[in-house]
Amino acid sequence: MKVLITGGLGFLGRRLAQAILDRGTLITADGTEQTVENVVLFDHAVPDVAPFADDMRVQIFIGDISDRTVVFSLVDQAGMSIFHLASIVSGEGETNFDDAIRVNLDGGLNVLEAARTVGGPCKIVATSSLAGFGGQLPEVVGDTTRLVPQTTYGTTKVILELLINDYSRKGFLDGRTARLPTVIVRPGQPNAAASSFFSGVFREPLRGVTCALPVEPSQLAAVTGYRSVIRDLMILHDLSADQLGHDRTLGFPALNISVQDMLDALEHVGGAEARDLVSVEADPTVQAIVSTWPTALEARRALSLGLTHEQSLYEIVSDYMEDYGLVARNGE
Numbered sequence: 001m002k003v004l005i006t007g008g009l010g011f012l013g014r015r016l017a018q019a020i021l022d023r024g025t026l027i028t029a030d031g032t033e034q035t036v037e038n039v040v041l042f043d044h045a046v047p048d049v050a051p052f053a054d055d056m057r058v059q060i061f062i063g064d065i066s067d068r069t070v071v072f073s074l075v076d077q078a079g080m081s082i083f084h085l086a087s088i089v090s091g092e093g094e095t096n097f098d099d100a101i102r103v104n105l106d107g108g109l110n111v112l113e114a115a116r117t118v119g120g121p122c123k124i125v126a127t128s129s130l131a132g133f134g135g136q137l138p139e140v141v142g143d144t145t146r147l148v149p150q151t152t153y154g155t156t157k158v159i160l161e162l163l164i165n166d167y168s169r170k171g172f173l174d175g176r177t178a179r180l181p182t183v184i185v186r187p188g189q190p191n192a193a194a195s196s197f198f199s200g201v202f203r204e205p206l207r208g209v210t211c212a213l214p215v216e217p218s219q220l221a222a223v224t225g226y227r228s229v230i231r232d233l234m235i236l237h238d239l240s241a242d243q244l245g246h247d248r249t250l251g252f253p254a255l256n257i258s259v260q261d262m263l264d265a266l267e268h269v270g271g272a273e274a275r276d277l278v279s280v281e282a283d284p285t286v287q288a289i290v291s292t293w294p295t296a297l298e299a300r301r302a303l304s305l306g307l308t309h310e311q312s313l314y315e316i317v318s319d320y321m322e323d324y325g326l327v328a329r330n331g332e
């Protein structure tokens with residue numbers, strides 16, 4: 001079978017590709033386990049070094065998700081699977097409304113319309129965000145909390161959630177959406193997401209670089225680790241349509257923490273010198289966006305369907321350090 005990952009050269013796209021290649025099979029819309037013969041990574045960012053160069057199953061395709069012709073040329077087989085991750089991120093979407101609509105909405109519709117035309121149900125897993133929530137929120141946000149996004153990014157994500165429900169209801173495709181908490185620890189450089197500092201607070205000090213926190217340590221947040229997200233995206237893919245029913249969106253499980261908890265975890269693994277590299281430098285723009293997001297999530301439906309999450313911030317940071325060859329100061 002063919003697998004297409006849009007945004008396949010991004011943070012989660014690359015890790016997902018590796019996990020799919022490692023496992024080598026996925027369960028298709030007809031319920032059978034199929035061997036993955038071809039993984040196409042589609043992205044508009046040209047990588048310095050092409051990943052997976054040694055794996056003959058992988059093809060990299062550079063283009064724009066809002067280009068309908070390109071998307072239709074890549075979504076070309078009945079029964080294929082599409083992980084739709086390509087997206088403008090939250091901060092970027094607030095400063096560039098037109099790009100957010102073009103990439104997140106037009107691009108998403110291109111994927112759905114292309115899948116509708118191939119003549120047999122494709123499985124689609126799209127990624128939404130906790131930024132879909134906003135406005136007057138309860139203390140703990142759950143599966144049935146009303147979605148009133150306060151950013152263009154969040155709005156485009158919610159629209160795609162609803163479209164996936166409807167395209168699935170009509171039988172055009174077999175879709176599902178992962179509504180993700182903030183995923184940490186993102187490697188590399190800070191990005192334009194308002195949530196970027198949630199990774200930076202670990203990533204920068206652990207490589208001896210200062211980090212400016214745009215929010216107060218008392219800020220609450222719902223975060224999760226990338227290992228569990230990748231595992232859960234594959235579980236979500238493999239669930240049957242019947243298990244999901246009418247509502248094809250699963251709120252992914254999260255750890256409900258404070259930024260102070262993150263600073264404590266940083267000090268635990270990196271010592272006081274790592275903690276001292278972090279300073280609070282309030283950024284009203286970031287604060288305004290982050291303050292609209294849920295501060296605590298519960299994900300009963302996802303947990304009941306077998307999705308998982310890390311048990312502690314310490315576990316998340318330890319996974320990151322192991323994956324990126326960093327040694328904890330406490331020797332653990």
Ligand SMILES: NC(=O)c1ccc[n+]([C@@H]2O[C@H](COP(=O)([O-])OP(=O)(O)OC[C@H]3O[C@@H](n4cnc5c(N)ncnc54)[C@H](O)[C@@H]3O)[C@@H](O)[C@H]2O)c1
Pocket residue numbers: 006007008009010011012013042043044045063064065066084085086087088089103107127128129130180181182183184195
């Ligand atoms: N990482 C998180 O904390 C988080 C939280 C909630 C939701 N999400 C969602 O998960 C998905 C993956 O997130 P990520 O952290 O890997 O982000 P990322 O920015 O690393 O990856 C997204 C990829 O999409 C690509 N892209 C952007 N515009 C494109 C276009 N016009 N055409 C083709 N490709 C384009 C980017 O080049 C990038 O490689 C996104 O949909 C994001 O909104 C992520």
